Amino acid sequence: MTELVRTIRKERRLTLEALAAQTDLTKSYLSKIERGQSTPSIAVAMRIAHSLNVDVGQLFADDASRSRIAIDRAQGRASSERYHPIAPRMLGKVMSPFIVRPGPDFANDPHSDHGGQEFIYVVAGTIELHHDTEICTLNAGDGAYFDSSLNHQMRSTGVLDAEVLLIACENIL
Structure with missing residues (x-):
């Protein structure tokens, strides 16, 4: 999630301060998310996704490619997630x-x-x-x-x- 949030934020030409204001989160918390020091809850991720105008699931995805069908295999899930x-x-x-x-x-x-x-x-x-x-x-x-x-x-x-x-x-x- 870290690199993607930072990349999309910069593509949208948003500063951490602007994203913090839009999400009602602190700049330091957003910075921790972007640096991989904190994993946000789904509610927080939804706020970030909404402000960045992306689907919340994309923030958790390893690959930013898109598809018209998605198959999720149980075998591919890490039990620690x-x-x-x-x-x-x-x-x-x-x-x-x-x-x-x-x-x-x-x-x-x-x-x-x-x-x-x-x-x-x-x-x-x-x-x-x-x-x-x-x-x-x-x-x-x-x-x-x-x-x-x-x-x-x-x-x-x-x-x-x-x-x-x-x-x-x-x-x-």
Whole structure:
């Protein structure tokens, strides 16, 4: 993500200060992202992508090439990845799908809300979803659809590491 954010920002002739103002993030935090010292949450990546006018999945992609179909093979996913974008090079996407492996603690992310909606589906394990003021337990096979403009976080709570399909969509109407 690091080189791509910096490259696109410079192509758009944006300074770190300008991007910080557009995303409501600090210049130092954006600098850490660009230098690979910090990995942003999906909500933060969505803010950056929106300001840079790119699909959020492209920020997580290793290759900036584009395609009309995307096949995501389980074998190609690193088990250590917290966020794995699905179809980051797909043209004209209106959704941003990810495989998420939440940790055992709610992420300490001050930017855990963003415009739009999300759908999560628990593929494996058990999670707690904290949405606004409510905490829900979701097991493998359970799903939740919610307004992502309200604060939301998730954490793995079971014996097995959780794996979640997350599909984010910005408001397009």
